Amino acid sequence: MPSILSRWAEEDEMTSTLNENHSGATVVIAYGESFRPQLWHSSLKKCGYRCVTVSDVSSLRDCLHDFPDLLLLDWTLSENVSRSLWEALELDCQTAEVPCLVFPDTLYSYPDWVAGCLRRLDDLDELLGKVASQLKIARLSRDLNLAHEKLIAKQFQLDESLKSAAHIQKSLVPANAPRVSRFSFSWQFLPCERVGGDLFNIHWLDETTLVVYVLDVSGHGISSAMMTVSISQALSSQGGQLLKHHSDQPPFYEIVPPDQVLAELDQEYPFERFEMFFSICYMLIDVRTGHVRYSNAAHPPPVLVRADGTMQMLDAGGTIIGLGGLVPFEEGQTELFPGDRLFLYTDGIAEASNSAGDFLGDDRFRKMLNDGGEVPLATVCEDVVGAVYEFCGEMKVQDDITLLGIEFCSP
Secondary structure, eight states: OOOHHHHHHHHHHHHHHHTTTTTTOEEEEEOOTTOOOHHHHHHHHHTTOEEEEEOSHHHHHHHHTTOOSEEEEEGGGGGGSOHHHHHHHHHHHHHHTOOEEEESOOOSOOOTTOOEEOSOTTOHHHHHHHHHHHHHHHHHHHHHHHHHHHHHHHHHHHHHHHHHHHHHHHHHSOSSOOOOTTEEEEEEEEOSSSSOSEEEEEEESSSSEEEEEEEEESSOSHHHHHHHHHHHHHTSTTSTTTTEEEOSSTTSEEEOOHHHHHHHHHHHSOHHHHSOOEEEEEEEEETTTOEEEEEEESOOOOEEEOTTSOEEEOOOEESOBTSOSSSOOOOEEEEOOTTOEEEEEOTTTTTOBOTTSOBOOHHHHHHHHHTTTTSOHHHHHHHHHHHHHHHHTTSOOOSOEEEEEEEEOOO
16 A cells, blocks of 8 residues: 555556646535545645634634535535524535535435535545546536626627617608608508618608619628618708719709619729628609609619509619629609509518418519508508518517518509
8 A cells, every 4th residue: 555645656646647726626525423534634734725623613604604615525514403592504505506525425315505426535535536537527517607698798798789779770661651742651661670671761861852762782781781871861851962972053963863873882882891791772753743853773674554553663773783784774764643552562571481482572572562452551551560570470570671662653
């Protein structure tokens, strides 16, 4: 049988490896009358642990108030105290969240708050190995909890940023439609997250011309929302030379045609700079005559539902914004007559899918618009969105939904 000193010499390399991350940890040994803790105390102290020994439950409870790193508990202590005192100790152990190894190994099972047991009281290898393992588990658990707390904090910051971005984006959507005697407007604007890439607007360009646009920036989240903010500013009435060019003749400006507006947007928002594309339908409406000029940049074509039920797709335009003018944009024109309805929208409607993987589709969507008939414009828009959610069923809507309806009314 090797001496204690020789065994310590043999354990030097092992203990230095096992405990390199636990030096200075406090280990409490709570022992009963039949156990002598000196050998354990010496072995643990040699490994760099701070070792505290107590021999009664009351003293142990006091030690737990200092939140030691590990408890080695002689289960025979439970035999000499009242049940209420032992239950109080168990509660203290759980509250302090101190990992506990019990000895001797005499019970079939131990409570959940016990991490393990020491089977051989004279086996220092088992003692030092299990102590090191429990301290490592405890350290990893603390690191995991800390990482979880940091993740929660970051998620909270992200949520606050998303709320701020959503508030900004919602402020870009018109609160009320322009007052135009022969026109009525209605819309449904439903981002699939708190912040999305859809945006629309209706505003006066001059005394007789309305600007109407619907756009869809690729992706979702803060970056897409900030992109919509920038585009909205560029397309505002105060957007500089993008919508109007200076002229020397009265009224001292010229309205920029829709195809040219899209061409300038294509130059202002290259993919190389923003790493995002966007589609857009940009439209000018003469409120006196119902004359419409428009151009689409890879955007779903507006649907014109005539008063007699015939339908027309306004599909003139070009490619998506951000490609740097690879394909020139075209302008389309049409006339609105009393009773005609014009619908602008984003692809979140037609591309909505259900649990079977089926898409709602353009045909079904256009039929909903055509079936509107004498139904009020606002009701048609509400019914379409309701039908989209009903079609998706248990599936969450995966894209933003924007639907803007415009009706040219009788004089």
